[in-house]
Amino acid sequence: MNDVAPLLTETPAEHPFAPFVRILGKGKRGARNMTREEAREAMGMILDEKVEDTQLGAFLMLLRHKEESPEELAGFTEAVRERLTAPPLTVDIDWPTYAGKKRHLPWYLLAAKCLAQNGVRVLMHGGGAHTAGRLYSEQLLDLLAIPLCRDWASVEQALEQHNIAFMPLGDWAPQLQRMIDLRNTLGLRSPIHSLARILNPLGARCGLQSIFHPGYQSVHRDASSLLGDHAIVIKGDGGEVEINPDTISHLYGTTDGQPWDEEWPAMSERRHVKPATLDPQQLVGIWKGEVQDSYPQLALISTIALALRGLGMPRAEAFEQAERFWENRNRSI
Template structure:
C-alpha cells in the first residue's frame, strides 16, 4: 500500500518531542485544503486536530488554515465595515455584545456577524438570541446582502458558508475538547472587512490571533479576552487590547469600568435583553458591557485614539438608539 497523501502532515505534528514541529504556512494551507475537500480519512482528521490541540497552533498554522478556508468558500462581493466573529456562546451573562453590534449598525456601520451554535451544551448562542431581537439568520449571501441593505446588520451561520467547518466544530462532543477550528473560525473574515472583532477565552491565545491576522494582511483588528469567549467587554475586569492598526500591532491596557464582581446568572431570559434594548428596563452591568464593547469597536475602527473618547462616543451611540428601530 502507498502512503496516504495526508500522512506527512500528521507525521510532522506527531513525530515525538524531538522530531515533531509546527507546519509552515504553505503546509498548513495545503493540509487544511485537503480537509475541506474531503480528502482526509476520519482517523487522520481526529489525529491531526488533537495533535494540534496538544501542541497549540502557531500563528503561521492559523494563517495557513484560514487562507485555505477563504479559498474554499464562495466569498460575496459586497462590503462591510466590521467583521464580528461569534462562536463561544454565553452561559452566565446575557449576550450584551449583540446590543453593541446592533447599536453600531443603527449608527450607520455595516456589521457582518458569523458564528456557530449548539456545539457546547448549556450555552446561549447569537443565532438564538438574535431571533428574539427580530433578526433571523441569513442562510446565504444573498440574504445577508438584503439584511445589510435593510438594517446594516446580518448574521450568517457558519453552516451557510462553510459546512465542512461546521461539521468539524460539531465533533466537540466526540473529542470532549474544542479543536483548532474553534480558533481559526474567528479569523475567517469571510467578506474581507477592513476591521475585525475577535475574542478569546484564554489570554495566551491573543498574541497568536494578532500575529495570524497580521500574516493574513488584515488591516485593522482587535483581539481581547471577552466574557465567556465572546467579543464582549467585561466591565469589572481590566482590559488588554491586542490591536492591529493599519496592519501594525500594538497593545493597549484599559482600566475596569466597574468595581466588584458581577454575580453569575442561573438563567438568561431574553425578554430582559430585549427590554434593555428597547429602553423599558435598565441593567447597570449590561449597559457598561454594551458601552465598553462599543468603545472597543470604535477604537478598532480608528474613530479615536483615546479610551476616554472611545467611551464617550460609545455612550452617545447607546443613548441615541432610543426611539429608533433596527
C-alpha cells in the same frame, strides 16, 4: 510435490495527508509546527474532502494538544479564503460569535444592533449551539430582530436594509462546521473553534476576535498581522466579543501588519453579582429602556466603543460616541 508460488505483496502507498499528521505527531523530539505553506496545503486537502476521518481526528487533536502557531493559523485562513464564494460586499466589522454565554447574557448582541442602527455595517457568524448549558447568538436572533441569512444574497440584502446580518458557518464553510460538530465525538473542542474567529470572510475593515485562554490572544493577533488584516483580539466575557466591565481589558491590535497593545481599565470599582438565571427577555428590557442594570449598560457601551476603536477612533472618543449611539437608539425591536 506441488510447486507453491510465492505470495507477492506490495507495500501500500502512503496517503497524501499522512505527512501532515506525522509532522505534528512524531514524538517530543521529532514533532514540529507546520510552516504556513504546509498548513495551507493541509487545510486545503481537508476542505476538498481528500482526508480520511481517522486522519482528520488525529490531525485536529494533535493540533489541539500542541496549540497552533501564528503561521499555521495564517495558512489555514488562506486555504479557507481561497475557497470562499462570497461576493464583494462592504463590511465595517466582522463579528465572530462561537463560544456561547453561561455567566451573563450576550449583551454584545445589543452592542452590534446599536452599531448597525448608527450606520456601522456588521457581519456576525457562528457555529451553532454545540455545548450544553450555554446561550448562543443563533437562539436569540428572532427575539432581537437580527436577520438570519442562509446565503450571501440574503447577507447583501440584510446589510443594505439593516446594516447587520448573521450567517451560520455551516452555510458558507460547511466543512468547518462539520469539524466543530465533532466536539462531542472527540470530547474536546478542536482548533477550528479558534480558526473561525480569524477568517473575516468578507474582508471587513476590522475583525473583532475574542480568545478566552490566556496567552493565546497574541497568537491570533500575530496570525492576523501575517495576513495583513486589521484586527483587535481580546479576552472577552465567556469567550465572546464582549468587554467585561469588572476587569481590565487588554486589546491586542494589528493594523497593516503592525502590532499594537492597549489596556482599558475596569469600568466598575466593585464586581457585579452574577445573575442567578439568564432570562433573554432582559435583553429586550434593556434595549427598550424598561430595565435599568449597571452591568449590561457598562458591558454594551464598552463593547460598542471596542468596535469604534477598531474603526480607528481613539479610546476616549470611541466611548463618547458609544454613549451617544446608545442614548439615541431606536428602542423598538
